[in-house]
Amino acid sequence: MGDLVVLVKAALNPELVRSSDGDRLDLDSVPLKLSDIDRNAVEEAARLKSILGGKLYSITVLTWGPASLREKDLRLAVQEALAKGVDEAIVVADDSAVPGDQVLTANIIVGAIKSLGLKPDIIIAAEESIDEGTGQIPGRVASKLGFPYVSFVRKIDVSDGKIIVERDLEEVVEVVEAPLPAVVSVTQEINDPRPPTLIQIRRASKKPIRTLKLSDLNVEPVRKRAIRELRIIKEERKGVVIEAESVDKAADRLLEILESEGILK
C-alpha cells in the first residue's frame, strides 16, 4: 500500500483526423495527445495524493508501432501528467505490439504494476479515451487484480481505508462505498483541471520516465481483434461564412437563408 497509479493514454487526436487518400484513414498520420479525460484523472490523483500521501505513478502503454515514430508525442503527453504532480512515469513501448488491442493493454498495465512491485491504494483512469472510447481498460485491470471497481465517478471522498464515491449514471447518481485498494474511473465533471504552469513544466522535465518493453514484463503480444479497414466519416456541409458589413446585415442574411431553405415561412 501507499502507491497511487494513474493510467494515462497518449491517444490519437480526433481533431486532427484528415483524409489523405479518399476516405481511407492512415493511423500513422494522426498525432497523439494526452486523452482529454485523463487530465481529469491526473488532477484527481494529485488531489488524492495530498490526502493519502504516498508516491504517484503514471502508467502509459504505447502499442502503436513503430513506437519510435511516436516518441515526441508520447513524451509530451507523459510530461503533462508529470507536470501536474505525478512523481514518476512508466512507459511501455514496443514495436511488436498490435495497435490498441485492449486485452494486451490491460495485461501490460497489470504486468507493469506487478513487476515493478507497485502496491496501489487507488488506480485511477478516465471513463473513456478519445480514440477508442470504450472505457474498458479500468474494468479489465480491476478484475485481473481482483480489486473492487467503481466506474463513472464524479466525486471521491476518502476516509480510513475506504472511499465513498458518486457514480454518475444516465438517470441516477449512486453513492457507493468501496474498500481500498480499488480501481476508479472518473468522468470529465469530477474536477476542472488547469493547464500546468511554466514552473511545473520545467520541473517535470527533470522527473524520471522509465521505459519498458514487453519482454521486461513477461507479457506475450496477444492479438484478439484485427482492423480490416478504417474510413473517415465525411461530413458534407456547405461551410459558408456569412460576410456582411454589420451584425444587423448578417442577421438579415441568415433570415433570408432560413426562408429560402423553407424553415421560415
Next chain:
Amino acid sequence: MKILVLGETSRDIGESLSAISSIEGDRVVALFSTSHDEASRASALGYKVYHLNTRNTEAAYKLLVKVYEAESPGLIVSVSTKNPRDVLSRLAGLLDLPLATNVRKISVGDGKIVYERAVLSERSISLEEADPPAILLVMPRLFKPIAGEGQGSIEELEPSEEPAARILEVKRKELGGARIEEADVVVGVGRGFRRREDLRLAFELAELLGGAVGGSRPIAADLKWLPEDAWIGISGKRISPKLYIAVGISGAPQHMAGVSGSKIIVAINKDKSAPIFRYADYGIVADLYEILPILIRKLKERKGLG
C-alpha cells in the same frame, strides 16, 4: 453460434436482438435489473431470461460469470449504457475477451465476428473482426427493438455474497423533458454564454422558431444550467432536426457527432477560427450577446409581434 444478450431493460434487450437479427444461433438473455415486471417483459421477447436481480455492478458481474460458464456463448451483445459497460469490461478482463463499443453493424463469416464501429470520437468508422468469444456493445437507439414473439422462461439469480463495493444511496436525477430529439429546430447553447440567466436569449430564439433548447456537455453535465436530457453529443443525445443553431459552441468532435443528422447547421461564434465553422452550413462570426437580440427582434417583427 450461441449469443448472450445483456441489458438493463427489455427495450435495450430488444435493440440488441435487433442488431443481431441476421446472425444464426440460439439466444439467451441476461437482464440486469431489480424489476420483476421488466423480467417478464424481457421473457416475452421469446428467449430464456437469466434475471440478475441486483442493482450492484459487482454483484451483476459475478452472476454474469455464472451465466457465461453455463452457456458458453460465442458472442455477447449489449446496448452501450454505463452499467453494462462496467459489468462487461470486468468480464472481458477476467477472460481476456475482446470488447468493442459504439458498434453499428454485426455479422458472422468464416467463424469470425465481423463488425463496424465508430472510433476517434466518431470521426471515423473501423471495420474489424474478432475470434469468438467476443463482446460487442451497440450504440443506443440505433436499432429498432424487435417485437416479442413468444414466451421464454425466467431463471432468478440472486447475489450469493455481499459485494465489496456497496451502494449506500441512489438519487434520481431531475430531467426536464425537453424532447430535443423530436424538435424540428434546436438551438444549442455552449460555454460562450457567460451566465445562466443569459440562456433566456436562446429560449426566446427557440420559441420564435418553434424549437427546443439543448446544450453542450459542460452546460448540461457540469454547470447544470440545463437538465441532462438536453445534453447533445456522443455521451448525451443525438438529434436530427431540420435546423440546428449552435451558439457559443466551439465544435468539438464529441459534440458535433451528436448533431451530424441535422439537415442544416448554423454556427454563431465570436472566434472566426472556431472549429465549428468547418462543420456548419452557415456560419456567422459575431458576439452572441450582440446578434441574438437582433435576431429575436427581427423574428418578432416578421411575426407582427414587434
